[in-house]
Amino acid sequence: MEVDQDEVFQRTRLVTDESDKYQSEFKIGRRTYTRQYNKLYYQRLNTLKPNVHEHARRKWEGQKQQIKWTQRVLNVEGPEPTYIIGTIFIDTTAKPSTLEQVEKTHWIASPQEPETYRGEGEEVHLEDESGRIRLVGAAIDTATIASGVVAAVMGSETPDGQFDVIDMCFAGMAPQPARAVDDTQDKLVALVSGLNATVEQPVTLEMQLLAEYICGNAGGSADQRRNAQIVHTIVAGVTHIPEPPLGHTEDPRANDRVPVQGLVAAVDEYLADIAASMPLTLMPGSRDPADIALPQQPLHPGMFTQCKAYSGFRSTTNPAYFDVDGTLLLGSSGQNVEDLARYAMHDESPCQLAARSLLWRHIAPSAPDTLWCYPFTQYDPFIVRRLPHVYFFGNQPTFDVVVAKGTDAQETRVIAVPVFSTSHTVVLLNLRTLECSTVHIGGLKD
């Protein structure tokens, strides 16, 4: 590795760090569980219904066809075409049944998730506050649609009381705030996911090289020039894997968590190197020592005694919004997209599915049905109120990016961030152009 000693690069710094401007979006506060999930669905339907209606009206009313809105799904009557608005619910035997598990094993363990929930034996319903009606027809059977999506469906009632769907529409992409672009220089955001540090090997060689790369201590001068433009690093989930104890969590032997101390300290020390040179944001992921239900609350800052010393260190929720130099980012550690893939009917990439969820204006519709989540009652935080310019999600097998476009000229880069521990890849997002590039961090073998 040859380093040109003559050139010295000054790291680009943001004048103000406003990345945590929206950090309360997914904060829960004092949690309470003496409630159920019905209110979350209800809030979702009520919030999105006007948006869905707006789109449906534009699509089906006033043009050559005059199709009327039936305000309640149960008021649908007869073969006259109409449209109705409600929440999609897919009833299927493919979903892991808690009841069945309890009946068989008398215990609730993490279920074996099937590859898909869709297909044989599924029943798609549309439900509003009045009740539900079963949706039929090819338009439904082949549509990639998840439980919990608020939708308008157009069609007519069949003689046996089902609704034959001809077409459907959704809330569409949310309004997008204007983006402040600094045309004068390139600024990069490094997106990393799935460090997967384990007790056995907390910091791998690739992780070490990654830190050196980001901090500008590695690579040639061209690399270093680019590295200097990294203004922010975001780690999207699964930093630690404190392998879960076997058996009952109360079992003192299985519950020996002492080795975790070392892991936590090593990861802290490792991340502190990055935090020393630039703002670093940490999101929890599915296996991190944080909640298991979405939104995951921030990893406890107490576990990062060294990182904490740097003002640019943030521990945030998953999902989370970030404002980096006037660009709005929405990030998730990937659980929501992973679950959506089980509702896909076509060979869609995770990016396409994530882009589709922006069209639904909801990034985690399958919560709480098949995606574990907190029982919100006052609002649904997963509704996309302001459309981000960038939506990334972590822990993906490969890197991918698509541009999702809305009807009102909205545009969102949807980025799949690969698992670092297997791909050894970091994604660099250019805040000026919103272009993405990847850098492969070579280990000894390369």
Add this chain to the structure above:
Amino acid sequence: MREPLFGYHGNVKAPFFKIFVRNPRQIRQVTQMVKRGFNVPGSGLYSGTPYESNLEFTVRFMVDTDIVGASWVELPVGKYTVRSTNKTFCQYEVEIDYRDLVAHEPVGEWSKTAPLRILSLDIECSGRPGIFPEAKVDPVIQIANVVTIQGQKQPFIRNVFTLDTCAPIPGVDVKSFQEESDMLLRWSQFVQICDPDIIIGYNTTDFDLPYLIDRAAALGVHGFPFLGRIRDVTTKVGTTRFSSKAYGTRESKDINLEGRVQFDVLAAMRREYKLRSFSLNAVSAKFLGEQKEDVPYSIISDLQRESPETRRRLAVYCLKDAFLPQRLVDKLMFLINSMEMARVTGVPFNYLLTRGQQIKVVSQLYRHALRQDLVVPVLESQGGDGQYEGATVIEPKRGYYDVPIATLDFASLYPSIMMAHNLCYTTLLNKQTIERLNLVKDVDFTVTPTNDCFVKSSKRIGLLPHILKELLSARKQAKAEMKKEKDPFRIQVLNGRQLALKISANSVYGFTGALNGRLPCLQISASVTAFGRKMIEQTVQEVEKRYTKENNYCADATVIYGDTDSVMVNFGVKTLEDAMRLGQEAADYVTAKFINPIKLEFEKVYFPYLLINKKRYAGLYWTRTETYDKLDTTGLETVRRDNCPLVPLVLDTCLKMMLINQDVQGAMEYTKGVIADLLQNKIDLSMLVITKQLSKTDYAGKQAHVELAERMRKRDAGSAPQLGDRVPYVIIMGTKNARAYEKAEDPIYVLDNNLPIDVNYYVEHQLTNPLTRIFEPILGSKVSTLFKGKHTRTIHVSAPTTGALARFMVKKNTCLGCKTPLKKEDQDKAVCKHCKDRLPEIYVRNMDTMRELEMRYSRLWAECQRCQGSINNEVVCTNSDCPIFYMRKKAQKDTEEQARVIDRFDYSW
């Protein structure tokens, strides 16, 4: 010319008078008259013994016309006339002389079932808090109806009659009414128009139908009670008492629905199955594999009052309950099996639910008697308890056998004894007859082990052996047809038939022994059991004599147990093949020693086999050497209702480990683990819930569930269990001398207040006995080590949040690392100063628990939201039979509690 049925008379017929009357009701008077004697002009007073005068008119008619239940009858063209005025709601109404009817035996083309129309219904009534609905006061608010054609999968009518408006339900005809009387009348008209052949439901005979009729009467709806097929006959509610040796005594309502069959699925379930609970929830969970939402009584009135949407919710629930009985009937093939039973025994279909076993035998007896010119006497009920000796049970050689045990069974033992020895009413001899006819012992007649005498079949073939022979050969034929048949529906029908034939054959013996029955004959029944005992003893001797080392077999065979018609033999061999070979050989060998058609069959091998006591054993059941068929258990109380679900779970798991895995050590470890978990409060509460029905309030002794219901009524009259409800409870820690009944508590209340469970009660009173029973044959006196020892040393008791003591308690936070009470200045911290360095580890450990609980919470509540079929409505289900009912409540509590623990870390470490 006829011959009396009772006793052998040398095949001589005598003249009888046959008396016809205009009306079945006159039979009684005529009978009395004949007994008392009447004047015959010219010959003076004449009195006689009436025969066959106590046969029900319906059966009499069917016997005389040779019609069997659920069969086809032909009205030949030209023999009938169509009525001009309709007296019924039937489509066709004709008159015909009964002698012109052509009855078709249900075979071939005529074995097909008619496309019967089945109405399945359920009603909802609004009640007052704490009071079971009373028809005089509480209105019927909904009636859901599902009409299906027998044999079709989907119903062709689904509707619901609702009081007050109701939001539409897709695929359902919702009929709303403002006036209850209007609704009831229209429903009655609906029944007349849709004209069902069969009316089914769950508890309809005792609740829904009587309630509708009583309610209509209370409201003065005069047009209502005409639910039968005859126009002018009002439908009334009466009470009947039904008593049978097989089914016990049961009082039930009796509703006349001329021309329609009532089939209450609850009654059928009670007859056919032994279950912990017969609630529709429990039954559909067991047989249809689905839990159902259960709306508590207390909120039905609220749902009714609120809005069209809440009434719709109620209607959906009501419809589901109306459809479930139909699905149960289909799944369990109640109708098909009952029809086949009606055909085989010749009784009307509705007798199968309302009557016992006897009438089925009576019907067959009369049919055959008629063909042989026999007349059946009327015996005065003898009452009394002339006990005779029953079957043999060979003293079991208890133990755990990890060698194959062959089981030899006598096929249809009692019927074949009756056939082999020609035991019947018609062959019974007394001393005088023997002398009069000069009969020779062992040539002309048999002397049974009870010293009763019966003529041999060379003199006369008995009627009962004849009936039995027909039944058993018909069964053989049905089984043979079943093998050939491809159509799955036909196979079901044939299976129903062969089952009916088997049951019928076996009930003949019982009929002769039923002292308060129609025609008891203890000479027959006592002889049958005596022969049975002798045969079992002989079998034991033959087997143990032949299979010995002396005769060059590898070991001396021992009979380790035998009961009624079977013996279990340990041939001393190690492999299944050997046991099966010897079993088969022994069966053939012993069979040759008995009179045809008695046959000893080799049926199965148990390997391993756990013999606990008389009529209590378990074993792995093999009929082929490749794989076992099933785990067979007999007499192990896994379904006793006063056990909590933990007991059958532990028993089943232990038996599986012992018998399937042959891992006795593992079963012991598992048992100890469960007891340790129980003592440390780690067993899910739903596993500990005991349920008892609150059937009447005037129990003599104090009963836990009755006392609890009373306490709950004082807390909240609205939600307290009512008469007829099942009361779930758990046993909690009480004061030192508290009685068991004082320690029962509502599981929900226990969860809400963190009351400590009396784990010792569960160990001592629930687990110890059944577990001792299955482990004793293995461990002997060491069995107590299961319940004492190292694994019982850690005990965790939860601190109650109510109660006398709780008020005086000051809650002090303890260190989450070392559990020492935190000092004042550290009260808002998670750990003490010594554990500070271990904070990450302690945090991660608590997060583990939080994650586990979040998952449980999410999965349980998402499941209930799914199950209730609505995501926007709150889950209100109170189905405590559902295994996740208490779990989900506990998940709320536990997750909330753990969230507070996680909150304690919320400071800068």
